[in-house]
Amino acid sequence: MRWQRVQGMPVEHTSELTVRAATLADAPAVRSLINEVDLVDTGDAGYSVEEVEGDLRRAADLARDSWLAYDGDRLVAYAVLWPASTGVRFDVDHYVLRDALPAGIHLLDLLTERAAEITAGADLHLALTPDSVLAVHALPARGWRNVRRHHVLTRTLSVEPPPALPEGVGIRAVTSPADEEIAYRLVQETFAGHFGFEPTPYDEWRKRMDADHRDWSLTWIASRDGVDVGVLVGHNDREATGWVQNLGTVAAARGSGIATLLLRTAFTAFSLRGRRAIGLGVDTENVHNALRFYTGLGFELQFAADTWRLVVA
Template sequence: MPIQSDASPAISAVPGLTVRSAVIADAPAIRALINEVDLVDAGDGGYGLEEVESDLRRTGDLARDSWLAFDGDRLVAYAVLWPASAGYRLDVDHYVLRDAVPAGIHLLDLLTARAAEIAAAANAERADLHLALTPDSVLAVHALPARGWRNIRRHHVLTRQVTVETDEPPALPEGVTVRSVSSPEDEEVAYRLVQETFAGHFGFEAMPYADWRKRMDADHRDWSLTWIASRVDATGRPVDVGVLVGHNEREATGWVQNLGTVAAARGSGIATLLLRTAFAAFARRGRSAIGLGVDTENVNNALRFYTGLGFELQFAADTWRLLVPRA
């Protein structure tokens, strides 16, 4: 039976469909839906329960910014909005079963209306929605263009196999250190490095530290899977020059969320050292692979860099955009 909650009462939507907001206890059902959709659209269904719970916790207002659509007792569609910047960018996650396209379209309309309300409350002229979908997604084919969404960018999801036998921790050059994040001070260092190294990259939006922590679900995060690289400068002082933010919430695959090197250290092997550190760590945690997303138009030739380290294409994802006028 669908979980009911006083905080998110069920409402009638379209004939035969019940729509309500999500609660954390819905995570197992949401996970099953995501993996069923991903297995068809991307050939992989490895979303983990902890990852869904993290997604729900980092929602701006779970009661108003998440939607579940039920056909009887069957969950057929799920959508959520996340604040993505200090401005008015909102990221969208949306999953719908292939035999329930009308439910998915209905959730699209609900989240669009909610985005207009968010823009009005913030006294912004519009909200800027971004949604990533595989090219063959039923929404991409049947719904988004008709509702004004534009396909603006393609990303690739890459994976690389890892094993304890083949992925040893890397030897570090003299003057270079790599440390796991283990203190609040290091968490803030990781934040600053992400903000600096991703500035100007497609889709990246700067945000205050407190907002970033919420978006990262920082209070529940395993920070030991985030590493900071430092090297000694000309004065003999260690300077933080690179960061890899990872998580271990998927079923069999470790995940690289961010990998960045400051401009002055690019081309010096820092990113490779951070990745090889992650390969070894995830292998020792029983992961069989490590995955990440890469912009196919990245100006730093990131796609070639990753394939050179053994990553292979798993699937493509397109970013769709909709500008929503304030309500």
């Protein structure tokens, strides 16, 4: 195995594999790879170039924290490492074609080595479908543990009328920097204690949310009697499906219908933008019976995803 630099970028060569860092210009190729993998693993292929660009911008150091593996001219694997907290937690995104498992394993080892360089005791989290080729053939042998299952749910959208708001309840789209900070505070408060959630300083949260490129009109804040009590953070980057990234209400407002009103507001907004469906992820062990709540509003299971964890020695 040898190293050389091509156009200023470190490139690793083996007899069959070329590995280099990703750039924003690679987003179309990465999107095609992700959709090819997702079509097999989940039955859906809706990732967009814009969504990949947002993923790449989340990396702390894209030149050192992302990897593309090529077999000749064919992109066969992709991985990126994201800081998920100010401490040792990192999220991992990893896609590999089923006939290129060795390339996927090689990127897995590279990102693990990189995490160890960044900090001692790096805590890596990677979400994969249960039948993913990495989950079945690579992770257990390398010390990764399956620690949680999530369900990805979708709901078909048609013509969705806006919800009727009870007296004293208001819902507004985020339209100002002040509202962005309110949305941030509500996310931090309402998700505290949830599995996998890490408190994040505001500036880091904005980077992870790709805030400068986000359509904030798809984030809504709910108020009751003048007090902000709920938030829904959405995005419209997928090709045919609107997406709910965060939905939370403060403890004092839970069970009062605020979350339902926020969701129905999102149903209307996404249907007006021509989305055929809306999707979200839910922790199957959520203590607030979130799975029952969503299925009661017409969401159905699309696929399951497991969270795998590795604490790097």
